[in-house]
Amino acid sequence: MILKKMTIYEYGNIKEKTISFSAGINVFCEENAGEILAIDDFLHRMLFDTDSSVPGLEYHGSIWFEQAGKNYCLTRNTLVHPSICQLFCEEEQRELNMENGALRELLGGMSEAVYRNSVCLTKPKSSGGADLAREIRKNVQSLMRGKDSSVDLGRSQQMLKMWRKGYQTQKNRSAKEKKQELEKISERLEYLELELDGFRGKKGREEERLNSLEISPEGEKTDQAFREQIQKLQNKDRGMLFAMGFAVVVGLIGFFGRFQAADGMSRIGMDVCMFCAVAVLVYAQSARRKIRSEYARQKKARVRFLSQKEKQKGNLESLESAQRERLMCFTNLQMEYEAYESESSLPTSDDIEIQALNLALDRIDMLSGDIYREFGRRTEIGASRILKELTNGACEEILMNREGAIQIRTFDGTIPLERSGKEILELVYFSVHMAVRVRLLENRQIWFCLENIFENFGNDSLEMILQWLQIQDEQIILYTDREKEMKIMDEKHIPYKKIRLQ
Amino acid sequence: MRFIHLADVHLGAVPDRGCPWSEKRENEIWETFRRVIAGIRENPVDLLFIAGDLFHRQPLLHELNEVNELFTSIPNTKVYLIAGEHDCLKKDSFYRDFSWAENVVFFSKEAVTCVKDEKTGVYVYGLSYEHEKITANLYEGIRPAEGEGLHILLAHGGDALHCPLNVSALTAAGFDYIALGHVHTPGILVRDGAAYSGALEPIHRSELGMHGYMEGRVENGRLRVEFVPFAMRNYEQLLLNVDEKSTQISLEEALKEKIYLTGGLNIYRVILQGRRRPELLLIPEKLKAFGNITEVLDETKPNYDLKELSERYAGTLIGDYIASFLGKELTITEEKALFYGLQALLETSI
Numbered sequence: 001m002i003l004k005k006m007t008i009y010e011y012g013n014i015k016e017k018t019i020s021f022s023a024g025i026n027v028f029c030e031e032n033a034g035e036i037l038a039i040d041d042f043l044h045r046m047l048f049d050t051d052s053s054v055p056g057l058e059y060h061g062s063i064w065f066e067q068a069g070k071n072y073c074l075t076r077n078t079l080v081h082p083s084i085c086q087l088f089c090e091e092e093q094r095e096l097n098m099e100n101g102a103l104r105e106l107l108g109g110m111s112e113a114v115y116r117n118s119v120c121l122t123k124p125k126s127s128g129g130a131d132l133a134r135e136i137r138k139n140v141q142s143l144m145r146g147k148d149s150s151v152d153l154g155r156s157q158q159m160l161k162m163w164r165k166g167y168q169t170q171k172n173r174s175a176k177e178k179k180q181e182l183e184k185i186s187e188r189l190e191y192l193e194l195e196l197d198g199f200r201g202k203k204g205r206e207e208e209r210l211n212s213l214e215i216s217p218e219g220e221k222t223d224q225a226f227r228e229q230i231q232k233l234q235n236k237d238r239g240m241l242f243a244m245g246f247a248v249v250v251g252l253i254g255f256f257g258r259f260q261a262a263d264g265m266s267r268i269g270m271d272v273c274m275f276c277a278v279a280v281l282v283y284a285q286s287a288r289r290k291i292r293s294e295y296a297r298q299k300k301a302r303v304r305f306l307s308q309k310e311k312q313k314g315n316l317e318s319l320e321s322a323q324r325e326r327l328m329c330f331t332n333l334q335m336e337y338e339a340y341e342s343e344s345s346l347p348t349s350d351d352i353e354i355q356a357l358n359l360a361l362d363r364i365d366m367l368s369g370d371i372y373r374e375f376g377r378r379t380e381i382g383a384s385r386i387l388k389e390l391t392n393g394a395c396e397e398i399l400m401n402r403e404g405a406i407q408i409r410t411f412d413g414t415i416p417l418e419r420s421g422k423e424i425l426e427l428v429y430f431s432v433h434m435a436v437r438v439r440l441l442e443n444r445q446i447w448f449c450l451e452n453i454f455e456n457f458g459n460d461s462l463e464m465i466l467q468w469l470q471i472q473d474e475q476i477i478l479y480t481d482r483e484k485e486m487k488i489m490d491e492k493h494i495p496y497k498k499i500r501l502q
Numbered sequence: 503m504r505f506i507h508l509a510d511v512h513l514g515a516v517p518d519r520g521c522p523w524s525e526k527r528e529n530e531i532w533e534t535f536r537r538v539i540a541g542i543r544e545n546p547v548d549l550l551f552i553a554g555d556l557f558h559r560q561p562l563l564h565e566l567n568e569v570n571e572l573f574t575s576i577p578n579t580k581v582y583l584i585a586g587e588h589d590c591l592k593k594d595s596f597y598r599d600f601s602w603a604e605n606v607v608f609f610s611k612e613a614v615t616c617v618k619d620e621k622t623g624v625y626v627y628g629l630s631y632e633h634e635k636i637t638a639n640l641y642e643g644i645r646p647a648e649g650e651g652l653h654i655l656l657a658h659g660g661d662a663l664h665c666p667l668n669v670s671a672l673t674a675a676g677f678d679y680i681a682l683g684h685v686h687t688p689g690i691l692v693r694d695g696a697a698y699s700g701a702l703e704p705i706h707r708s709e710l711g712m713h714g715y716m717e718g719r720v721e722n723g724r725l726r727v728e729f730v731p732f733a734m735r736n737y738e739q740l741l742l743n744v745d746e747k748s749t750q751i752s753l754e755e756a757l758k759e760k761i762y763l764t765g766g767l768n769i770y771r772v773i774l775q776g777r778r779r780p781e782l783l784l785i786p787e788k789l790k791a792f793g794n795i796t797e798v799l800d801e802t803k804p805n806y807d808l809k810e811l812s813e814r815y816a817g818t819l820i821g822d823y824i825a826s827f828l829g830k831e832l833t834i835t836e837e838k839a840l841f842y843g844l845q846a847l848l849e850t851s852i
Contacts, residue, residue, distance in 0.1 A: 104813075111816035111818070112813075112815075113816070114818065117818070145819070146820075148819060148851075149852075151850075153819075155850035156843075159849065160846045325564070328562055328563075331560065332514070332560055335559060336516070340519050349797065349799055352835055352838065353838065355839075356834075356836075356837075356838030357842055359835060359836065360839040360840075361843075364843055364847070367822045371822070
């Protein structure tokens with residue numbers, strides 16, 4: 001695409017201006033940088049219609065260009081409503097349909113970003129030294145890994161990592177809260193477990209106590225022993241009662257027998273009977289008293305024993321019931337723990353955000369890696385070739401890595417970009433951008449705008465670049481605010497077209 | 503004749519564990535149940551049906567005592583109670599040997615049994631879970647007993663793992679009302695004939711909307727059932743629309759107003775939707791401070807014209823990045839990744 005002519009109305013400080021271009025080097029020499037920028041900006045917007053709806057940024061004008069042997073006229077007027085946009089083919093004498101992407105087709109599908117990176121080359125912000133080296137390195141890294149000098153990959157990745165860190169912090173906080181909650185349940189479970197252990201111990205003791213109540217020192221069942229003892233006492237009592245009855249009978253026999261006895265011997269015998277009966281009665285009576293008292297004592301002891309046993313049983317039962325309740329509580333809490341744990345392990349919205357950010361980081365890394373392998377390497381070769389041509393072989397190669405480190409291989413060895421002289425830095429800057437332009441444009445052809453880029457260039461660099469540009473088959477639009485470039489071109493007999501806006 | 507049908511009270515549950523209000527909610531579940539009983543005490547109903555899951559886990563003895571105490575306080579109301587999968591009759595369950603008050607009928611078998619209420623002449627059918635999962639349809643083929651009066655079935659479950667049941671078949675079999683439990687969202691399946699009362703108080707953030715119980719009454723010989731909202735609070739979903747003009751402050755104000763209008767006690771899940779200015783940095787977490795908010799989901803997208811951007815940046819990293827996502831159905835993560843990456847690449851452009 002070769003720019004033939006342009007007409008601008010009411011754009012920036014330009015009231016109305018028609019400019020014709022040559023197919024070779026065109027030099028805009030203006031001290032007013034604003035006007036230079038306006039021309040460049042106007043061309044950009046004519047082709048890509050950017051910001052036309054923004055108030056204050058309306059424009060009106062036409063450009064004539066040649067593409068594939070045909071001449072076209074593109075007219076835009078965004079000052080009127082609805083805005084006008086026409087693309088006219090002069091050979092065919094017909095208007096092309098812009099809606100169908102006719103202009104994009106003429107541009108070979110070139111996007112605005114590719115135009116920005118391949119058609120316009122602005123001057124470096126730094127004038128030299130370490131700053132310029134740093135700027136070139138950053139610029140080259142953006143171009144090698146993103147094909148776009150405006151993309152700051154480092155910052156983009158930093159930003160994504162920062163967002164991810166934010167979500168990660170949020171996730172950690174929430175995980176910590178969940179962990180604390182689980183710990184709370186866990187503590188409660190431990191406490192219940194201790195309680196259950198306590199219950200087990202208490203229950204064991206109560207059971208022991210209850211069992212001990214059941215066993216007599218002789219190893220007999222105490223209740224049984226009580227019962228046997230009582231039975232024994234009752235039997236004894238009964239025996240005494242019988243003895244007493246027998247004694248009464250014997251006594252009565254003796255008493256009545258004494259009166260009926262005929263001789264003295266018989267009477268004595270009867271007296272003995274009576275005496276014995278009385279003695280037995282006295283003994284039995286005394287023995288029964290003792291037995292009765294023992295009986296009452298044993299009965300009381302048994303009642304006491306039984307009530308104690310009942311109490312122990314009651315204690316044991318209530319212990320068992322409390323233990324069962326605690327056990328149930330423990331089981332419930334355990335289920336609660338498991339349910340909460342499984343709920344906590346479910347992915348949260350933070351996880352989705354983190355996954356998305358990881359995916360974005362990986363995708364950018366992968367794509368920039370692909371660009372570096374396919375585009376960056378070739379650009380490196382192209383830039384090396386250009387630099388070699390510009391320096392007449394003094395610099396053989398530019399070596400760049402993915403991280404943006406640049407080295408220059410010369411006859412004398414390899415030196416890092418930071419240690420290169422100003423002239424080399426400027427030439428590297430130009431070479432890399434030229435190589436990028438070639439790679440980005442592929443087979444497309446379009447003018448090349450150099451926006452005052454040689455302002456800080458030394459005379460030697462400038463001379464080399466201008467001579468090199470002369471032999472390229474490119475339409476060059478050179479914006480400058482000095483006469484220096486034209487002076488060199490005059491000296492070196494480099495043909496160019498001088499354009500003045502005033 | 504008037505009755506109340508409630509289910510899934512889940513006494514003992516701790517909703518939203520970890521949130522500042524979860525302990526309060528645990529008490530509120532008990533409190534709401536007590537309010538139901540207090541309401542019955544003031545305005546007695548003839549029958550109270552509890553269709554399962556009265557407790558969230560196995561009931562403890564003191565809990566059963568407390569519930570029984572409450573039932574004792576409504577002697578004119580006969581309480582019919584079944585156990586659901588949450589409080590099923592395990593071997594060691596306190597349910598098994600608990601002595602209920604005279605006015606309480608507890609169905610203690612995992613097979614349908616029928617009890618006739620002598621006062622009202624209503625036949626009540628029901629079964630309790632003895633296992634956490636019941637895959638068989640235990641209600642299949644059951645028919646109301648011969649006898650005049652209403653035939654009401656208490657049933658819990660309905661899904662494949664929890665006693666699958668065919669409500670239409672049961673209604674067709676002649677049951678006048680099927681008091682259902684297990685599904686926590688209230689819903690009338692057959693008008694005046696079968697309904698899930700839903701949980702008395704919502705216990706999970708997914709249980710949106712109003713909660714309460716079903717109240718039934720016989721009017722002119724016909725049974726009428728209606729839902730009575732009774733829960734202290736609801737879970738609600740709030741949609742906040744974000745547009746080009748939205749800011750963090752405007753969103754906070756909109757949220758405050760919406761919460762004020764919907765009820766400050768309710769518990770919310772906030773979803774941010776719409777297209778925002780790409781440079782607007784939203785802090786969804788900050789919105790949580792304006793009420794009982796369990797979660798804030800940011801579903802907003804930066805207002806990028808992807809087609810225009812992919813054309814503008816074609817042939818560069820940004821263009822490649824957009825192209826790598828477009829042309830296929832994107833998952834939520836991929837869509838978010840697309841916008842995150844794009845925003846980072848564009849915002850850091852020089």
